[in-house]
Amino acid sequence: MDKLSVMNAFRRIVERGSFVGAANDLGVSPGLLSKEIKLLEKSLGCALVTRTTRSMSLTEAGQEYYAKAVTILSAVNALENDIRASARALVGHLKINAPHSFGQLVIAPMLPGFLEDYPELEVTLSLDDHILDMIESGFDISIRVRPSLPDSSLMVRRLGQLKxxxxxxxxxxxxxxxxxxxxxxxxxxxxxxxxxxxxxxxxxxxxxxxxxxxxxxxxxxxxxxxxxxxxxxxxxxxxxxxxxxxxxxxxxxxxxxLPEYELPSPEVFAVTASHMGSDPRAKAFVAHLQDGLNDLYS
Missing domain, CATH: 3.40.190.10 (Periplasmic binding protein-like II)
Known part of the structure; x- marks a missing residue:
């Protein structure tokens, strides 16, 4: 049983004054809603609602549960809104690691535009030609320019290929x-x-x-x-x-x-410790770098 979902359903029942009205709002059947409330009551060990053929009323436990449910659901909603707002605003600190020459000649010229787009974001760009343990070093993103990358638990996104x-x-x-x-x-x-x-x-x-x-x-x-x-x-x-x-x-x-000859082409990878989509800061920077590389090689 999804406690938050059932809690929200109970709140809707109380505020609508009926199972039918709440079921219509939630897009479920009244029978399913009734079954969920019965399971909730069973898990709590007490009745929350007294029902007759014509009306329903809350027990004392139901009134207490409703009041606390409103507080909890409001707090959850506020938390989610704060997280969404934070994701949109991209606040916080983004730590990036990259090779010296690529960081100096490719990433650095792209940084002003990124910083202008996200004025509340702090950025640290660390340049090092050796491959560092990004988790131990505290980096959110590591940009690597290599022919290939060994298998690891890190998340890798290929951004392009150099000549x-x-x-x-x-x-x-x-x-x-x-x-x-x-x-x-x-x-x-x-x-x-x-x-x-x-x-x-x-x-x-x-x-x-x-x-x-x-x-x-x-x-x-x-x-x-x-x-x-x-x-x-x-x-x-x-x-x-x-x-x-x-x-x-x-x-x-x-x-x-010898213009007719080339060496093996290294590739550009963005490496993160978690899925790119789970960190909006990393996602935004990688998208910005990808767009810059596309413009550079178009």
Whole structure:
């Protein structure tokens, strides 16, 4: 027996003065309503309603139950309204974790619009290229940019896929020549990203199928933004995801090397400890990020 539902039915019976009127309001049969009240009386061990063929009245226990039921149901209704209002207003504190470069170049430019939409929400954006235990660290959302994610109890939503390719500066290519095939890479200075799974080996997809290249990077850095800057400075050849390479390639500071080849495409995931819909703050941010990514790659 759903106590709150039966309590609400009893309140309606009292306020309407009849089982028939209450049943019409609630969309159930008078017989079902009568059966539920009898079960309630049985569970309480006393009669709440005295009925005759022409009228009904409350017992002393019924009057007490009605008064307390009104108080309880009003409190429940107020609580639900407060929660709904809070969800609409999105108040509270949202803690987000993301990789450095993706957070700096993709998420940070999208934050002003999100903050304007939800002025009562506090946001902490923490940037770290290592995968952290988001529950232990207290994060509501972790944005991860990886080829795939291992199975876990966390909730995962895929937001999009990035492209990754090889780049160098025009000055470097003018000085050392542009590779014309994957085999030519071994004669060039390679700059690697220490946290990438491909820093010592590139798996290239292009004409003729996949090719594996063993690498010996002269320089290894722990920031893809620093890697980009070293490439722009003419220090060598390296790989970059499209959200980092797009602007310097557009203004001519970087040139695509072996443009017919690409590396495996990393994906963008939003990870939460619970279902996205159960936290309106997380749901709103993920939707905002999804819209931003759709605009970025449209």
């Amino acid at each position: 990754q390719a090889i780049y160098a500066s025009p000055a470097y290519l003018e000085r050392f020549g542009a590779p014309t095939s994957p085999d030519d890479i071994s004669a060039h200075t390679v700059i690697g990203f220490t946290l990438a799974g491909h820093q010592s080996e590139w798996l290239l997809h292009g004409p003729g199928g996949p090719r594996k290249l063993a690498l010996h990077p002269r320089v290894k850095v722990g920031s893809s933004v620093v890697l980009r800057d070293l490439l722009i400075a003419g220090c060598g050849i390296g790989t970059l995801p499209d959200f980092i390479s797009r602007e310097p390639e557009r203004d001519g500071r970087l040139v695509r090397v």
